[in-house]
Amino acid sequence: MSEINLKKNFIAGEWLAGETVIENLNPSDLSDLVGEFSQANTSQLNDALDAAKLAQKAWAQVGLEKRYSVLMAIGTELIERSKELGELLSREEGKPLAEGVGEVYRSGQFFTYYAAEVLRQIGENADSVRDGIEIDVRREPLGVVAVISPWNFPTATASWKIAPALAYGNAVVWKPANATPASAVALTEIIAKQDLPKGLFNLVMGSGGSIGQALVESPKVNGISFTGSVPVGRGIARAAIENFTKIQMEMGSKNALAVMDDADVDLAVTLAAGGAFGGSGQKCTASSRLIVHSKVHDEFVEKLKVATEALKVDHALKEGTQLGPVVSDSQLQSNLKYVDLAKSEGCQLICGGERVERDTEGYYMTPALFTGSTNQMQVNREELFAPMACVIKVDGYEEALATVNDTNFGLTSGIVTTSLARANHFRRNAQTGCVMVNLPTAGTDYHVPFGGRGDSSYGPREQGRGAAEFYTIVKTAYISSGQPE
Numbered sequence: 001m002s003e004i005n006l007k008k009n010f011i012a013g014e015w016l017a018g019e020t021v022i023e024n025l026n027p028s029d030l031s032d033l034v035g036e037f038s039q040a041n042t043s044q045l046n047d048a049l050d051a052a053k054l055a056q057k058a059w060a061q062v063g064l065e066k067r068y069s070v071l072m073a074i075g076t077e078l079i080e081r082s083k084e085l086g087e088l089l090s091r092e093e094g095k096p097l098a099e100g101v102g103e104v105y106r107s108g109q110f111f112t113y114y115a116a117e118v119l120r121q122i123g124e125n126a127d128s129v130r131d132g133i134e135i136d137v138r139r140e141p142l143g144v145v146a147v148i149s150p151w152n153f154p155t156a157t158a159s160w161k162i163a164p165a166l167a168y169g170n171a172v173v174w175k176p177a178n179a180t181p182a183s184a185v186a187l188t189e190i191i192a193k194q195d196l197p198k199g200l201f202n203l204v205m206g207s208g209g210s211i212g213q214a215l216v217e218s219p220k221v222n223g224i225s226f227t228g229s230v231p232v233g234r235g236i237a238r239a240a241i242e243n244f245t246k247i248q249m250e251m252g253s254k255n256a257l258a259v260m261d262d263a264d265v266d267l268a269v270t271l272a273a274g275g276a277f278g279g280s281g282q283k284c285t286a287s288s289r290l291i292v293h294s295k296v297h298d299e300f301v302e303k304l305k306v307a308t309e310a311l312k313v314d315h316a317l318k319e320g321t322q323l324g325p326v327v328s329d330s331q332l333q334s335n336l337k338y339v340d341l342a343k344s345e346g347c348q349l350i351c352g353g354e355r356v357e358r359d360t361e362g363y364y365m366t367p368a369l370f371t372g373s374t375n376q377m378q379v380n381r382e383e384l385f386a387p388m389a390c391v392i393k394v395d396g397y398e399e400a401l402a403t404v405n406d407t408n409f410g411l412t413s414g415i416v417t418t419s420l421a422r423a424n425h426f427r428r429n430a431q432t433g434c435v436m437v438n439l440p441t442a443g444t445d446y447h448v449p450f451g452g453r454g455d456s457s458y459g460p461r462e463q464g465r466g467a468a469e470f471y472t473i474v475k476t477a478y479i480s481s482g483q484p485e
């Protein structure tokens with residue numbers, strides 16, 4: 001390990017090495033070392049939290065135009081450098097290059113969007129029910145926000161939390177996923193260039209179980225914004241309630257795409273292939289349940305088999321790759337276990353589901369399509385996070401809707417239909433935070449709320465103007481002006 005290449009934590013305005021180091025390997029090519037990353041210790045975490053508390057007070061006093069400029073500069077740089085940073089992201093996470101570039105570009109848009117929101121912070125006022133008294137209702141910063149992000153959208157998830165946190169006057173202590181530290185350091189380098197109070201923004205790298213746990217247990221944290229798995233989310237909620245820390249959590253899901261008998265089947269196939277297998281299925285919005293009307297079932301399966309087998313699985317940075325590797329060996333092993341589980345539960349494997357080799361050693365597998373599944377099977381109850389989808393045959397719209405809603409999760413759902421009446425009924429009755437009509441379950445905008453129901457989400461929505469609900473705290477002021485002279 002050479003000291004010069006070691007990527008460090010950013011704490012209280014300084015780049016600091018920790019006690020230990022992890023190596024980050026490219027999942028498309030295990031002989032490619034992406035970098036070596038320092039792991040912060042709990043004493044450094046405490047320094048970050050103390051610095052954040054002081055810096056937040058200064059930042060809350062900074063004028064709106066300055067805050068606007070800082071966010072705009074971060075967003076502009078991300079957009080301008082999306083090709084370079086997208087390549088780094090794809091190299092360490094494994095998503096195809098175009099998706100990596102698109103993610104960094106979108107991350108820039110989160111910052112430019114919230115730059116504009118800085119100037120749109122307008123409160124409410126009202127007359128009191130008591131004579132001569134006026135009421136002013138305004139939002140104030142929450143304080144120090146802990147951001148904990150996953151590896152599957154390492155830059156975008158972090159950006160849709162960090163941008164509103166800073167826009168609404170908060171300080172940030174960010175613990176990124178240990179699988180994708182290079183993207184975290186790259187974003188931090190851009191933020192660190194800005195003229196910010198020292199300690200306003202901190203990057204503390206380390207494992208979830210140590211530094212992440214210490215962060216969420218700290219009484220110095222005023223809010224925790226977390227995206228990740230349900231079990232980790234439950235633990236965070238327990239830790240947060242000890243200190244009455246405000247929480248916002250986006251977790252797993254089990255999204256369904258319903259294909260009706262009146263659907264354009266070719267469109268349904270495109271939406272299913274993209275929604276189920278895009279990003280190797282490692283999306284919280286992936287459609288792992290395909291609920292298909294019996295009248296179009298056989299045609300749909302036949303065409304989806306062709307589309308699935310045509311997907312090119314290869315090195316994330318290779319031209320023409322449509323599916324990169326999965327992120328890690330443990331993810332690959334988990335995926336292969338789910339393939340076995342589907343078989344043992346009685347599903348028929350139509351294609352894929354195998355580990356494959358490419359020119360470089362990596363975590364490659366072919367996308368798996370199963371038929372003959374029922375919604376009660378374990379494989380249709382648990383989040384897979386794999387390039388894998390199971391078809392569930394139904395006999396009508398009502399059954400399809402009931403099946404879509406029969407899950408503990410509730411992030412996104414979709415319907416493919418040419419009936420306006422069904423589309424509208426589905427839009428109103430699907431029990432999910434996001435509903436897609438003739439669109440894939442994955443793919444959302446940044447200027448509107450994002451979140452789910454059930455085990456998928458907890459706390460206020462993310463993104464769009466709704467983010468203010470989490471990142472601010474409301475103050476109601478009563479003002480008596482007395483009698484005019």
Ligand code: NDP
Nearest residue numbers: 150151176177178207208212213228229232250251252284
């Ligand atoms: P994890 O829950 O394992 O990890 C998420 C983050 O939490 C990581 O930074 C992790 O650190 C950290 N962490 C782990 N344990 C703790 C702990 N005890 N205390 C505090 N932090 C901890 O999820 P994955 O990274 O595997 O991401 C995949 C999950 O994320 C899927 O379930 C997916 O559905 C969900 N997700 C949800 C989205 C949504 O909007 N609903 C969007 C994207 C993903 P470390 O990396 O070191 O383990």
